[in-house]
Amino acid sequence: MVWHKLRVLGATVALGSLLALGGGAVAQDVLTVEEMRIAAGQSLKAGKSAQAEALAQALLGRDRNDLTALLIRGRALRDLGRLTEARQMMRRAWRLSNNVADKYAAALITAQVLSSQGKRTRAQLWLRRAAQHAPNDALRARAERDFGYVKQQNPWKTDLTFTFAPNSNINNGSARDRSRLNYAISEILFGEPIEYDLTAEAQAIAGIEIGGAVRSRYRFHQTPDTAHDAKFALSYRTFSITDDLGDSDVSGSDFAFGSASLGYGYRRFVLDKKGEFAADVEAGQSWYGGNRYASFLRTQVQQSLYLSPRQQLRFGGEAERQWGQATSDRDLIGLSASITQAFASGNSGFAGLYLTSTQSPDANIEYSEVRLRTGLALRKPVMGAQIQFGLGASWREYDVSRDSRDGRQDKRIFADVTATFKDIDYYGFNPALTLSASRTNSNVGLYDVNRVGLSIGIKSAF
Template sequence: MADRFRKLVRCRLAVFTIWMLSALAVAAQQPNSAELDIDTAKRLSLVFMAYGQHRAAHDVLTVLAARHPRDPEILITLSRAERALGQTEQAISRARQAFDIAESQAHRHLAARVLAEALASAGKHTRAQLWLRRAGQLAPTDAAKAAIRRDYAYVRSRNPWAFSVRGGISPTDNANNAPTSNQIEIGGIIFVNPAAQPISGTEYHFGGTVTYRFPATVTAQKEITVAYDGRRTRLGSEASSIDPGLSNSDFSADRLTFGWQGRFRPAGRQTVSDIGTRLFFDWNGGNRSQTGLALEAGLRFPLGDQQRLRLRGRLEHLDRLDNALRTSTTTEVGVEWSFPVGGKDFLRVDLSVADSASDSAAVARATNRLRATYALGQPILNAHIAFSADFRQSLFDRPLFGPERREDSAIGLSATATFAQMDVFGFAPVVELRRERVQSNISAFDTLATQLSFSFRSTY
């Protein structure tokens, strides 16, 4: 019965299509009557698309587009029909034309989204993601933005290439990481360093990552990455009087990283293991300072109710080019536990212990770290808020200044606000306020710093 009904519908649609095409052909010769049928023809093309009759829709829309070449609605629907028929290049061109001539925000949003769909069908996933960000910027409603996010996630999952950029500005009251006191006592003698005073400044952070994902299998996903991160500092006006020998370039830092990572999940199991390696090169003050090689591995356990537990380990070797004595090898193990609180909030706890072996008494040490992050589930004044607290304790292996071994205790507190509703092309502004206090039995390493950071974070 259902088959007979579908055949009857298709038959009537075919008859109606022939009639409409004939009517449009006649209307094309009679400009005054053409306008009488355009709305009906548009609705008919949408009906054809809904019933999967893409060829019929294409035929109707082709006639309409010839008659009304600057109607974005016709071009948008025609692009969808061409894409459904496998004519992706024509669909891309048609959607781009619709975007160029569209005047309303709604039409520009829809044209950008249809163009992204056509690009994705043509295998041009990166360009499709860029156009989806543009469509998201033009989305007229929250529902439309949510649909763009779903489309973006779908296209990203099928794109072997991934690109990310990052950047931020961080004013600070201690750009040179100076101690709270410029006096140090060695062997009962007090030494004073007039240049060891905090200098205000502004740090500029920027970077990007390119990732290539190899074709995934049922049990494995592997990828390689190339990343760059840089930092530039502009010192405050007091720098020239505190330490005339300092310059902004002394605080520049650059890192180039090459990495490989694999994630594995045995068939029928929920645990996920990951292993990766990174080779990185550092520059400080414009000069090569060190080369590093790190091996990392982890094992994730889903505990139900959105809980996650991850055990991890890291082995890192730093080859210091500026001071060979400070070459070091660090081993670290840790555990991360994240879980919901009260149904909407989220808490993450990270605990680790590490040991750094080195010939330098200023480097060799054991370090314990504890970090907790609490993210609020409900926004406050349209901002997603998260609070973090971290504690770090380091005990150095051998004395360096005097008979006592150096021991540091650091406490950091930060609050982060992400304004997702103010996103620009899918990048939302992020504001972070952080204050860190390091207490040391060696006064030269006792520091206090406050930093305010402004950056952008992708919401997709």
């Protein structure tokens, strides 16, 4: 009986199509299953969603596991606005998909249905699935293009980072094994500077950093030129010690650090959209070693400006108030300026200048700092990896130090190289390795610090 209805419906649709085209030929009285699939697909392509849905439903009456019919009906129902039914079709279609072409089609249509339902974050996940199962580069490019469109429409934006990083100095310990005693105490007790041996805990400890962070924003209001965001951030990192510390009871969790914050962000295009003004306010709490460390309120403003299609200038400022629980209160003010340049070779360069000044009731933690940073990103892969280099230096001045009558001066140099392996792709993510090294020379031996680290992470490919 079902197959008879399918034959009649097929004949009716075929005859209707011929008459609509003005043909004088007489339609055949029977369509094969394959011909009906073709007719349903052509109806869908021509924008005749109701007709495509009817044909697909007839095919499913014959075989409820007809994957092609499920895909066609799911897409037709989506076009007709019957989104709940469309989602049901696509759940079945995904379960029945057993090759990359079927999985790609099912994932792509599922993403379209979810996007139409306003579930754009889930739609982005399904578009990553589509990209993963794309049968060729052209279809993958379509999934990536659709991902970019949905991402722009999505009021939610979430960035996840994970860290697994062997590090030669997880505690920011001294590179020396001796330092000078507090100069005031030393002069009172001994009449001259006295050196002492640093404990194992005060020296650099090697270990592995393990951590993660999530930053999310919800764009609750937007116009063609402005945007208003509610923001949330959460981060945590802990350590596993690899050094042999003898009888010491120090553990990696003693250096664990976490923070949580809520904030508001404002964006506005300016100068005929050649630039963007951004302002952010963020309040939060940090923890160190499992205990409350400090509460903070931070404000940042930044202006970007495209001087040319290849050159972008950024400058901004920040102010932060810190209320310490396990540290002193502190106020920080910072200014920054940077430029990014794309070269004719396809490489791109970066240079930035950062100025920071702090004030505190504890004069020993007040400092002024100048920091320079440069970077270079290569267009051509090196052994299959996209390479980015960074290099910088900073000068930090403490007017007052309990360890030196002349205050404290720290000079730091640092460098890093990041390799992103584009040839290794899983659901639109590439593995990345960052090798970093830094050296701080101070007039106070306790603050001489050397560090080498290797960080393993992932980056989005699109």
